[in-house]
Amino acid sequence: MKLKVFIINLLIITAGVQIAYSQELNRRELAEKAVNYSHLLKIKRNDIKSTYYDKQRAMYTYIPKVGVRGGYAYLLNDLTINRDITDLKSNGANYLGEAHQNVINGIGNSGLPPQAIGIMTPIVNGVFQNIGGMMTQMPNELSVSLNDNHLWFYDAYVEMVIFSGLQAPNYAKAAEAKAKAQEAMLEKDEHEIIIEVMDYYDKLAVIEQSMKVLEESQKRLDKQTQFADKAKEVGLATDYDLNKIRIAEKDIVAKRIELNASRDLVLQKLEQLTGSSKDELGQISPTLDIWLVDENEINLGNRAEIKAIDHSIEALERKHKAEQFTALPQAKAFAHVVQGASNKTSVDPVPFVGVGMQWEIFDGLQRKREVQKSALAVSSMREKKQYADEMVLLDFEKKKMDWKVATQMVDVAQQKLDGAKTGLKIRSEELKNGLVDINDMLTEISDYEKYQLEYIQSLAKQRHTAIALLDAMGVLNIEHIQN
DSSP: OHHHHHHHHHHHHHHHHHHHHHSOOOHHHHHHHHHHHOHHHHHHHHHHHHHHHHHHHHHGGGSOEEEEEEEEEEOSSOEEEEEEOHHHHHHHHHHHHHHHHHHHHHHHTSOOOHHHHHHHHHHHHHHHHHHHHHHHHSOSEEEEEEOOOEEEEEEEEEEEEEEOTTHHHHHHHHHHHHHHHHHHHHHHHHHHHHHHHHHHHHHHHHHHHHHHHHHHHHHHHHHHHHHHHHHHHTTSOOHHHHHHHHHHHHHHHHHHHHHHHHHHHHHHHHHHHHOOOHHHHTTOOOOOOOOOOOGGGOOGGGOHHHHHHHHHHHHHHHHHHHHHGGGSOEEEEEEEEEEEEESSOBOOOEEEEEEEEEOOSOOTTHHHHHHHHHHHHHHHHHHHHHHHHHHHHHHHHHHHHHHHHHHHHHHHHHHHHHHHHHHHHHHHHHHHTTSSOHHHHHHHHHHHHHHHHHHHHHHHHHHHHHHHHHHHHTOOOGGGOOO
């Protein structure tokens, strides 16, 4: 009993998997797959991420930088330090004279007996005279030689830009605008891929519909063969008539071979565009329906080219401002701890903090030239915007006209097909009544087949002009794709 339940469950699961696998992809799903699978779009998305990194790098200017510098040196000669002490000797002599006089005055005013004052005064005079003599004998320049050949040092520092001359924020905004321009052009590439996928999907539909037309033609030829065989028995048909039918059948075989080859190529192209397997794509049974477009949705300002140019103008304007602000000074705060030593001498760490400023007052007119060039770039991009507006409007009018003509041609093709169908019925009745021969009937079958294929092609062309019109209107997206 348990084994039966297990087998039943397994069959249910297997059937579910087969149903899920056999569920065919629709147009919208194929478009999504193509957009997500495209190698070109992935590369351009990486370029956009790189541009956003440039924006972050510009703003990182204000993040403190922490580092350590160090070094080692071997001295080929002794290190000698010289110091001029002439001023120190002069100041010392003045101070010594004042101190001498203060001591003598203090002894005189101390209230000591005259005998003690007489004893102490010569002693004090002698001491100060000896000190003065020693100072007189000192050289005016002191020199110290350090026999230290191995020297090393390090500098631990923290530095932070506190004012970049307004360049960092403008370069950051320029990078952001550039990224948005790239995103707009990426959107244009996405639209081109969507249009290409839809065209190949509709080509697959054309092939499928054409196959059905050939099947119908084959059935009609089979009926004509049966009719010709019976007619031959009573002398109303000849071997020539039967041979004509066989030739018409071979034409159908040749067309079927061509359609199968075309189907393989279309499936291969869809596989390359979407990453889906041929087996999965082979499950698709597309249909062709006329594609209506609501012209009230028009939004030419949303065209990818216009958005890209608008963001490019913003990027160039920000860059132009940044070039102008190079005339402003830049300020940086810093903190350092410096220490050095040798094999015999050491120096205690010396910490210090401060603020530095750099201001390039005259740069040989280089700044002026860069500002002029950036101003010209902005002016040129604005001219491109005006030209693009004109071309976008012209492109929209052309695509709208193409769509209207293609829609009308579908009606014409439908009328021609209806006429051919009526003619085929009339010929069939005439053939039964002996009013026409088999050759006339074969001609009528061929014409009807031609008009069927022409109608299918007109539907495919109308659908192509419809999606091209959506793109020209600035409203093409995945949601607008008909399933």
